[in-house]
Amino acid sequence: MLEMLVNNFFGADLSYEALRDRFVPALVYMIDHMVRDTVAPRTQAFARKLFGGEDTLQKHAAAFEELTDIALSGRPDGRGLWGEFKSEASDDALRSNIRVFLAGAMEATTSFATWAISHLSRSPEWQAKVYDEVKDINVYDPEDFTKAPNLNRVLEETLRLTPALYFFPRKATVDTWVETSDDRKMMIPKGTHIRLDVWHSNRCEEFWGEEITGYPADVFAPERWDVMEDKGTKAKDMLHFGFGHGPRFCPGRSLGLLEVGLVVGALVKIFKIQAVNKNTSPSAGVSTKPADGVLVDLELSNS
Template sequence: MANSAGTFVDRIPGLRRLVCVPRQVLGINPFAGDCRPTRVRLIAPGSGRPTLPFPHPGNYREPIRILETYFHGAEEEQGPGRHNRYLDVPGFPPVLVTRDSAVIRAILTATGDREGQFDRDTLPSTGIARATGKDTLLFSNGPFWRRQRKIAASPFGKTALFQPERFQEFEETFRRTVRQRLDLLRAHLESTRQSELEIPVEPEIKALMLEMLVSCFFGAELEYDRIRNEFVPALERVIDHIVRDTVTNRLGLSVNVLAKFSGRFRQAQADFRSFDELTDLVLQSRHRGDGLWKQFKSDAPDELLRSNIKVFLAGALEATTSYATWAISHLARHPDAQERVFAEVDCIDEYSPECLEQARYFRHVLDETLRLTPSLYFLPRRATADCSVETSDGRSMQIPRGTHILLDVWHANRVQQQWGEAATGYPADVFAPQRWENLARQGRRSKDTLHFGFGHGARVCPGKHLGELEVSLVVGAFVKLFRFSAATQENPARAGVSTKPADGTLVRLSLRPQAVPHAQTAPPVA
């Protein structure tokens, strides 16, 4: 990646935008290279596009449709514009949207804190920053981000998480909670004389994920019922507020100010108080050295950690819940895949990295889940200089300074050329774990099969290993305990901070016969 030297225009704030206005009015493409994107019109009446190509109060709850708008009619193109599009509105920096996997990988690789590298674009995270603080690993860039990333490395790394005693703590917490849930389910089925129950699984998954996060990772002591009935609903509403606030609160007014005029914001104010209480409980366990706090190598005061703890609590809950519910949702619609996973996990009684490694088809199911329905459906970046990126296949793109970049992971993972029948043996837009077996037989390199489920490069998600640990445990155990099917075959997505099944993962489930005697002692887990 190369960047040009600064100019007189660059050194005067706002002048660069003014100079670019004539070019923007004339529709002159500011990009260049082999991957040069095609321009998207701001307004296109009669085009049949799904929506406008930017978030506004009428469409902000449908971000995937906004991304689809950029590629409306793209299949008719043969050049680089088929997978690379841009919006250029006079007076504003251009917006580049790409679903080209090679371009996505090149930009993620060139993201960092060195001069001329890409930053994480903070514009889509303004609501998160107002809710948690700006001094976070998520919102920061440059040297400050690098320092925080180094601090987070110890507790989040494989070395800390993938230890026998750590697995035992997660497993024991999970066994206790599952036993409680299983006893309630069995009692319900017996009292109603039913063999199966139809329920949305997402609320149970969220409570379970938050308990493992708070109890096992942070070592805080908190009753499960309080987690499920108080903190999970409060966090759900906080996250919904964050999504709305990012788009509609252009003045940046605080919840405390808005609560004076609206009942909705008074509820948000109460939810933020619950969020603060949960954060306090987590920080209290730090001083006891509980959980993975003992791995945290920093003497920073608690107040300097609050924002990051909040981001982690909300972000990890969102991402792991998305990952687990999508996996269960897909398996509910593919009974053959569900039974193959069951055959692998049925004989596993002790959760460990070695046992998980042996369940290869289960691993393919999880990879396919992240490919087809990633939690992080786009990754935001911003060009800090006029620069050129080169893809692994030798193509290039010149990107002007200030460009807002949306790396459209959701649609990149559905491009037929990359993931379709010719390349993998299965259509790109269907759930087919067997495609990963085909890719392995072909000897495809990992860089050619990146699904960007946790991002990539220097700013890869720091909670990747924790997420893999929790989701493998939860989904493996769910398959081992229950036989389940989807209430409907349609499986649309809803998207906000992350994506999830729109139906709340509504399934019909029944206990597997072998789960009943085990549950009286300790439920088996994957």
């Protein structure tokens, strides 16, 4: 993921080893640090002083900055996709966006792929359906991907049930009236902090439950999407917040789906995956991940 973003998207030329050994660990560390530093900044600083750790933080922070510099360095010559970027914004103004691109894209894609593998490792039936679709696919491009409807169903259901980003923080910049479909109104005063709880809204029984989709909202059931389609449910009524909604909708959706489809499809093509634990709970940092670390037994598919 990071290799594709840095080298293809931003036109850099970093070796796989440098990314794997230096920059990926730096991003993983900094993403965890962001959570710890938000929840308990003073305790974290104290713990670093007490047990050492300031050097590690500085080392990873410097690597993240360096990676941001590398991504930006292609801008003057229009390397990668920079050539298509028309903006007067200074490099300094773009830095935080580049960081979101690099760390956010890697974190969200990792979470999404690990959840999909985790669900499939507990669903031999859906694993077999995906295997039948991918066993003869050797090149993944967007057209091949459309020939794998079951894989797409699995990915859609994964993101609904176990969204990578599980809440969206917002702040009302003006007094705002919100109207519901049953004509109720609510005033949100300017300055109010709001958290949209994606995890629970995506599992709301009223919208995603048995009555509407044929399956309880809190279980992994990719077949619910066929039920809804057969009922003629409109696309707007099948919306969930896995990629966000509205003006801040994820611009990396298509790319992310392709990448996660590639990882999950390739894994299922090569291995039969079986979960070691019957269930796993979610662990939540910047994104959610299966708490058991996707502990699975692997067996070669064609053995």
